Amino acid sequence: MGAGPAGIYAADLLDKSTAEVSVDLFERLPAPFGLIRYGVAPDHPRIKGIVTALHKVLDKPNIRLLGNIDYGTDIKLDELRQFYDAVIFATGAMSDRALDIPGIDLPGSYGAADFVSWYDGHPDVPRTWPLEARGVAVLGVGNVALDVARILAKTADELLPTDIPANVYEGLKASPVTDVHVFGRRGPAQAKFTPMELRELDHSPNVEVIVNPEDIEFDEGSVAALRASKQIDMVVKTLQEWAIRDQGDRPKRLHLHFFHSPAEILGGDRVTGLRTERTELTGDGNVRGTGEFHDWDVQAVYRAVGYLSSPLPEIPFDNRTGTVPNRAGRVLDIDEAQMPGVYVTGWIKRGPVGLIGHTKGDAAETVECLLADAESLTPPKQDDILGFLEERGVPYTTWDGWARLDAHERALGEPHGRARVKVVAREEMVRVSRD
Template sequence: MVGAGPAGIYAADILDKSDVQVSVDLFERMPAPFGLIRYGVAPDHPRIKGIVTALHKVLDRPGIRLLGNIDYGTDIKLDDLREFYDAVIFATGAMSDRALDIPGIELPGSHGAADFVSWYDGHPDVPRTWPLEATSVAVLGVGNVALDVARILAKTADELLTTDIPPNVYEGLKASPVTDVHVFGRRGPAQAKFTPMELRELDHSPNVEVIVYPEDIEFDEGSMAAIRGSKQVDMVVKTVQEWAIRDQGDRPKRLHLHFFHSPAEVLGTDRVTGLRTERTELTGDGNVRGTGEFHDWDVQAVYRAVGYLSSPLPEVPFDHNTGTVPNDGGRVLDIDGDQVPGVYVTGWIKRGPVGLIGHTKGDAAETIANLLADAPAEPKEGDPDAILGFLEERGIPFTTWEGWGKLDAHERSLGEPHGRERVKVVERDEMVRVSRD
């Protein structure tokens, strides 16, 4: 298994519980497991991070082994894995930003949400500082990631001190001069992609005023059908409607939710000095069209949160249009549409970065069912520890599940004097050193 995030661990769980005698090794690029939970979920989401408890129980099982700090394509290749294993499953997720093709998007001060998330989540492979110099910021997109980015930008750093944010992130946010965060959606409230819980959490900060504009509350027949057909959509719409008619308070920071504004251009010459949006209108079926009416917003930074994108994997087919590995039920297909023997995918690299974390369980079940159906009558025999010798021979300082226990205890010890559950270690070398001591 390549990838020890939720998708990989769910697949390992299902495989381990099957009727087939099996052992599973999870290869993870980071020194620590849990993938998206550790490096993609906002630090002020303890309920979502609670999923780690269930994943922890899976990794505790004797038939499942974690091998971390191993970069597929650099430290180990597909032929190496095939030498040691009957099947290889890729569960590498999606951590890059989807592009947004509008003028000015490449200006300094224009950022991808995934890069910002990696920074505030203490990812070891990104810079330790972030340019937080704007007083007014635009966030493009109305999914959960957009709300996470907006919330982290709007909250005070001290509000996040109860979380696991590293010291460099705290210092960066503490110095941020931001007073206004504007979130822009191309369509209306009934088409927003965030969940009701994520939406309501925006209003929990004593320092952030959430503002919705009455002129943005509009529905067509397609919108009403979406509201009638989904309890979640109904809850989102009701919350937004309530915020649109309430009196504005006097909290020191403001988070503005704008609907029916399509990003048209990022303004500026040497850096971002504004954002131009085109007003849109509903077309009856829940879609929108441009009205030709433009509005310029005085912002000094723009964050695009228009979706994640998976990265191509060496020696594995990749569809650049969909950002996924071509597959049939998790069975990887080559350019002729033929099955690549013994190679599978699950999670976002299989179906694209849509849905919630729990949705990867269904992906995993389908992939594992097909893998077991393809299983060879005579599986490989050999020393299960041969892979460890291979890694040591290559001089790869890999980490283990036991090592994660050491790092986990170390991070908790860093937080304890401050009344925090943990303080996340950022430096890769430090993570490896603690894990291998």
């Protein structure tokens, strides 16, 4: 269940195994590729190139895509067991992790995941987004935080060559934002973004990236982290270079702040500011509050403090970790006994950490367990899943349907010199896919 990278990698490994297998990839959305299509910023064509490799997997004759099917509504676990020896859940994480500070529920306070879904044209979110703020705060120093900050700071015309839908372009074009502030609770050596993602901030001719020299500070734990990781060292060197350079005159400003912990979102009827507490290093790379507070003039706050998976019907769920309880991918029931024939992989298995490529290791472990269990699995009693879906009236989409939708989106972009224009409405996606 799930035709994003995690599910597709698992299908590929099953197909490459010595076992005789056929794999059906169920997807809730009408189109495949999950996070690649609906979680990666539109100005990341390099990352979206992963689709080429995933495309080759879905082209395989023993792997079949069945899209626009909602697990728990269109088909249930007991019904899946009638058609398959085993079920792997690879449903990812699309919700925002909570942040418990005063004012978090004020109008103007948003989850980054919701904003990402909007600018990526997810069919199940509203078509409009309230872009009314001149000053914006982004809480978090991971790659998602940088994506959100970059999309907010760039001009809409810079993003026009990408696949953003018309409603996203119009929304960003009307945005009055001049300053975007990104806040990290700890220091530069503890930032979670990658060097490439960081450097991309400075590529826009319209966005000035600003780092306060006072935020370039290290303790013994920070120095140890720098020595242990080439990636952290590259991030810190970039930040140091930006901190000492002269500020330019680009029309928009993107500020990177370290040692600022969000304490309160200010406002009555809506967001009017953000209060942070200055922190200091404690010697081991961690920080403590100093009791010194700063108020920032912002009218919107985006929390990018992590994604969270959603519970699945009939499947145990650990709300604390946001994962399905499992042992090496084998799903465990409330008594910690293995649920026969039920497995997980990807973020629903281990939590929303790591890059897309890390899901390959998850998939390998899960598939290895599934194959080891093969002789004990209950054989399916039915084989006509398409007949079942048609009888139930489910307007499912297929790999051939994706080819039609893909060609349609490319044709929409061609007159404008764009690679594609993404179709947003689910009904239109299904219609084009099934015509």
